[in-house]
Amino acid sequence: MxxxxxxxxxxxxxxxxxxxxxxxxxxxxxxxxxxxxxxxxxxxxxxxxxxxxxxxxxxxxxxxxxxxxxxxxxxxxxxxxxxxxxxxxxxMPTIVFPQRLLSEDDTQALFQTNCADCHGATGEGNGILAKQLNPKPTNFTDKNRALNRSLLGLFDAISNGLDNTAMPAFTQLKEQQRWSLAFYVGSLAFKNNQKTKSDINVNAYPNMADWVHYNPSQIAKESTHLTLQQIELLRAQPLSLFSQQPKPITIAQNQLHNAINAYKKNNYAEASTLAVSAYLDGFELVEKSLDARDSQLRKSIEVNLIGLRQFIGHSGNDAQLFELTEKVFIQLNQAEQLLTKGSLSNTALFSASLVILLREGA
Ligand code: HEC
Missing domain, CATH: 1.20.1270 (Substrate Binding Domain Of Dnak; Chain:A; Domain 2)
Incomplete structure (x- = not known):
């Protein structure tokens, strides 16, 4: 925190x-x-x-x-x-995202009920209570500001409130509602863009962790394949990011992540099941295409996943298990980069944050 x-x-x-x-x-x-x-x-x-x-x-x-x-x-x-x-x-430890956002209608309704009195019906910071507040409620349509605000920053403001301002913590809202609102208010500055999402190549879709952690200016600077204009389009249409099925590699990483959590709680049977799922529901689906690009990497991941399944089924293997998991995460990131056109440059986010996760709980 x-x-x-x-x-x-x-x-x-x-x-x-x-x-x-x-x-x-x-x-x-x-x-x-x-x-x-x-x-x-x-x-x-x-x-x-x-x-x-x-x-x-x-x-x-x-x-x-x-x-x-x-x-x-x-x-x-x-x-x-x-x-x-x-x-x-x-x-930072890995953030667990919702698998889906609420529909735009549901999110808008939430916004009107909980936020519009201060932030205004259209998010311009001019709600009926705004006049009497200092500092004033944020104007979400201010593009200069939006370009420098990450979705995580917006989510944290909604979840925790902001000290010494009228912005309350919305602890009564569920996590999915708070994420939906964060993506929604994060879209308002980019809405009047004329283009549509069909202009974006699906291969250009960002890695979700990077997308949430960094602000649009930063993503534009670091990304090798997303232009600022595409970034603005994607921010304007957050649901398009979620309408796709999660990528198999992401599923594999999520399930490994869950498996490690289960192992740490001494739920070895559950940990084994999740480790198997990381393979069957995730990695196996891309094995063929990865094989065509880098068969060594494909083999090595497979061998490491087998090793991991042996360690994770019972206690006392922390050191080897964590080392191997870290390795597989990095390899899966490499695989993802080979399979898509690569995500943001040199932010080995997932692996870095997993390492922390392992050390913190160990
Ligand atoms: C009682 C008034 C009030 C209500 C209700 C309110 N806010 Fe705020 N909010 C504020 C104020 C004031 C600020 C600006 C604080 C500042 O300038 O530091 C703010 C700031 C924010 C920020 C930070 C924006 C940024 O770029 O830093 C976000 C995000 C936010 N509000 C979202 C929401 C959402 C979503 C809701 C409804 C679920 C909501 N707010 C309801 C008063 C309110």
């Missing part, structure tokens, strides 16, 4: 600095004080973190703090913030 909170803070500096400084001059002193406060808090929190990458994080946080202090240009601040955020994200 600490990492989530930190990355939320970092994202705010990247977003709100625009209101504090312009061309080296302070344009709003309160905002500027807040940016200084946040960047200092980030450094302090990170200096107390106990994670492997702590020294790197600390250096990156100090760069950000120094840049705020020097009233550096917005582009520099955003660059420092997104570098730091990427490092934080790579350390």
């Amino acid at each position: 600490q990492l989530r909170q930190l990355s939320q803070l970092v994202e705010y500096v990247g977003v709100d600095y625009a209101a504090a400084v312009n061309q080296g001059k302070i344009i709003n002193n309160d905002e500027y004080q807040e940016m200084q406060g946040f960047s200092e808090l980030i450094v302090n929190k990170i200096s107390m973190l106990k994670v492997a990458n702590q020294p790197l994080l600390l250096t990156q946080a100090q760069h950000l703090k120094q840049a705020v202090k020097e009233k550096a240009p917005l582009t520099d601040i955003r660059q420092f913030a997104s570098t730091l955020r990427s490092t934080l994200v790579s350390l």
Whole structure:
């Protein structure tokens, strides 16, 4: 949770600095004080973190703090913030997403009931309560802001509320409802786009973890195959991301993830069943096509999955099991990249976060 909170803070500096400084001059002193406060808090929190990458994080946080202090240009601040955020994200445990979002109608109804009084019926931040609030409710149609907000950041704001503002925590809503709302408010700034989803090549669909963790500007910068325009289209139509069946490799990774969780709870029979499912319901479906591209990798994954099934059925194999699982995850990522055109460059997200998951619980 600490990492989530930190990355939320970092994202705010990247977003709100625009209101504090312009061309080296302070344009709003309160905002500027807040940016200084946040960047200092980030450094302090990170200096107390106990994670492997702590020294790197600390250096990156100090760069950000120094840049705020020097009233550096917005582009520099955003660059420092997104570098730091990427490092934080790579350390976060894997997030479990809903398999589906609610329909657009259901989500809109939720929004009208719970959010419109403040954020306005169309999300422009002008609901009937808005006038009396300070800070004002966010205008979700502000594109500049939306380009710098990740879906995870929106989801966390909805789930936890925002301190010292009127934004409440919507703990009474189910996780799927909160994700649906996050994708919905994250779509509003991109809605008036003329193009339709048929303009997007299905191979260009992003890896869901990256899609949720990073903001559109960052995805555009790091992605080798998604243009900013395609990203905006996909953000405008979140349901299109979910209408596809999950990819077999994703199923394999999810089931392995669940299998490890079961193993950690000493449910060895369930862990075995899930490990078998990772193969039958996931990897097996792509074996042929992977074989055509890299038969060595295909064989190696298969052998490792067999080994994994042997370790996972009873206690006492933590070390070998976790090492092997980590290896298979990385291999599955490689396979996914070979099978599609590759996801975001060099963000070995899934594997990095799995490692944390294993260490935390072990
Ligand atoms: C009582 C008023 C109120 C209600 C109701 C409310 N919000 Fe908010 N919300 C706010 C305020 C005020 C902010 C801005 C806080 C700030 O500027 O830091 C905010 C901020 C947010 C943010 C952060 C946006 C960003 O870019 O940082 C999200 C996401 C959000 N609200 C979603 C929702 C959703 C979804 C609902 C309904 C389920 C909702 N809010 C209901 C007042 C409200």
